[in-house]
Amino acid sequence: MQPRKILVVVMDGLGDRAVKELHWKTPLQSANRPNLNWFAEHGATGIIDIIGPGVRPGSDTSHLAILGYDPYQVYTGRGPFEAAGTGLVGERGDVAFRCNFATVDQNMVVVDRRAGRIKEPDTTMLVESLSGMSVDGVEIVVKEATEHRAVLLLRGKGLSAKVSDVDPHTETKIHEAQALEHEAKKTAKVVNHFVQRSYELLKDHPVNQRRRREGKPPANILLPRGAGVFPDIQPFEERYRMTGACVAGVSLIKGICRVCGLDVIEVEGATGGLDTDMVAKAKAAIRLLDTYDFVLMNVKAADVASHDGDADLKVKVIERLDEMAGIIRSDMPEGTVVAFLADHCTPIEVKDHSGDPVPLLIYCQGMVRDANASYDEASCAHGGLGRLRGKDVLPILIDKAGRSEKFGA
């Protein structure tokens, strides 16, 4: 059979629990969703424990699982994936941190953890002044991320990610990075030296002089946290013998995909927020199927509504997601293997991720339909795909696409 294209649509935080103000239905059950239900009717459904039963996934670990990797093997902390989200993909062994531009007083007490929510172009100019640094033979790279955020990457011999956060997470004196294992002493020293240098280089920087004149808090220090080593991940194309691309608005998701070796394609209007242009994302994903074998798209909006605990808003977002599914239904190339799923549940009552299983639907030509024609948490629990793990999904799609290797003869 001719190999087919694969499209995975991750509706971030879609799954939920029974919600009182929705008369004990879930937002998905409450939403008008003719297109998702069309796919359910013509495809097969099930539920997935993204990591394992009852395990609350992060958006990072969940996407690793959806890409077929075992998060317990490859997840090394948030730092490297955030760094990759900014485009800074390190090599195996590099240590990366998330950072905040912050405001400290002369006693190194944090006055504002976000330096007045400073953003570009100020951060761009500040980052420039920190570039090209090297401590004890360790190369230091700093890159700005969204708003007051940045990432720090260390490259050199004898590094370890077992160092504690400099960011005190509250408005107190900054911490010294501590080595949490003997092998991390050098790394802790480099980090502390970098933090000190960042203060010296930033405190009287022209950007900060201007901010002071404008009554804004100066971004006079960088506070690293969440150290992680760049993992040894087998690149997607080598692992699955197919090319892959990603469309996402959220930096962390982009980072995960980049570390796995997917091409991250920027789409105008894709924000990672409630205002994201879902139609533009779906159209971009469909266009990418012309040139790529595999496309993953992530739409964050349902998760955002859930974190706000707004059930009615979540229902409205899901109805927009359904319209997006309508575009996929009408425009996707013939023969495409498409999966709709969530990366985790974000129940309204929790306002955060939960370990509940998420609804899965797979559709392609030649699919053996199950008895379920409704895409929602309760119906999919009775679906013909049964209860699977997150990392099982991609192998199933690859096989439906005629791209799997035979094990044995």
Added chain:
Amino acid sequence: MQPRKILVVVMDGLGDRAVKELHWKTPLQSANRPNLNWFAEHGATGIIDIIGPGVRPGSDTSHLAILGYDPYQVYTGRGPFEAAGTGLVGERGDVAFRCNFATVDQNMVVVDRRAGRIKEPDTTMLVESLSGMSVDGVEIVVKEATEHRAVLLLRGKGLSAKVSDVDPHTETKIHEAQALEHEAKKTAKVVNHFVQRSYELLKDHPVNQRRRREGKPPANILLPRGAGVFPDIQPFEERYRMTGACVAGVSLIKGICRVCGLDVIEVEGATGGLDTDMVAKAKAAIRLLDTYDFVLMNVKAADVASHDGDADLKVKVIERLDEMAGIIRSDMPEGTVVAFLADHCTPIEVKDHSGDPVPLLIYCQGMVRDANASYDEASCAHGGLGRLRGKDVLPILIDKAGRSEKFGA
């Protein structure tokens, strides 16, 4: 979300197979069970392979799995859990045995393996005479258990549980404990010495002199069997960051719970037999939810009826269990996450545990209901929770209770 309480109700040996005298229904299907069905209707159901498909669990391994531990990793034999059942919780590395008080003749041939089913207060006095012994630097502790049973605990350097049973299990000459590995030679020597000493100390003990006068067989020796080393189990509270208690009538279940670090609460009328006061147990469990985050209750009666092969009796027991479920339904604190399950099937036709999956039901506020409203083996097999493993259940309950940790960001 506010963390919720968790109640796990283990209906021991509940699951069964189709029974001819019940017109090929299971006892559970045959029983009137409005309350269990109410929970099924308002919650979600599934089936569990407590250990794995087709694996016949013991009550010990099954409860380890229900407490979320991997029995293949932590189960080290029955001895230590029986010892803990009597309240004798050893330290990691201690070796424990189950023992019988038995009657032997002067040639060490067993005349009565249970010494006329001797019980307290006779056993209490006999155990006293064996206390405070030490052999080769190994401290020896003996504690009485129910009826003719006792437990033996060895504490010291260089011990191993790889020793064979002294109890010949038939009325023949007692065995010498044999080292089953080189490192067990010392332990075998200590055990054999202890058995010899027990004979010397017991044979003319006043209790046995009296028993002889009364025409009863003297309990003139202790016969150890089932050696096991106390396992290195991460305590429940440390593992799950919640406090836990157990209500059970059976010593072995108490032992499992004690070794895992749960507080075992004695309830008047809880016997572990057919005469147990289920209502008292349920009320005690509900009261415990005031102070503990997690309560496990075990009711043994259905298992007892099954071991007797009495289908009608099992139906009646299940109807009492349903009344108990009614009390839980009406009295449990609002928001409690409750699970009903069996620790294994004990089919009438087998009169012993089987490896059949057991029916599971989970109920809490906000639960996405499945399409099944009946709590029985066949209906739960179509339930929305699918087919899970025993050790998956607790993580699911912990997540529903808002007590799970996020893996990733």
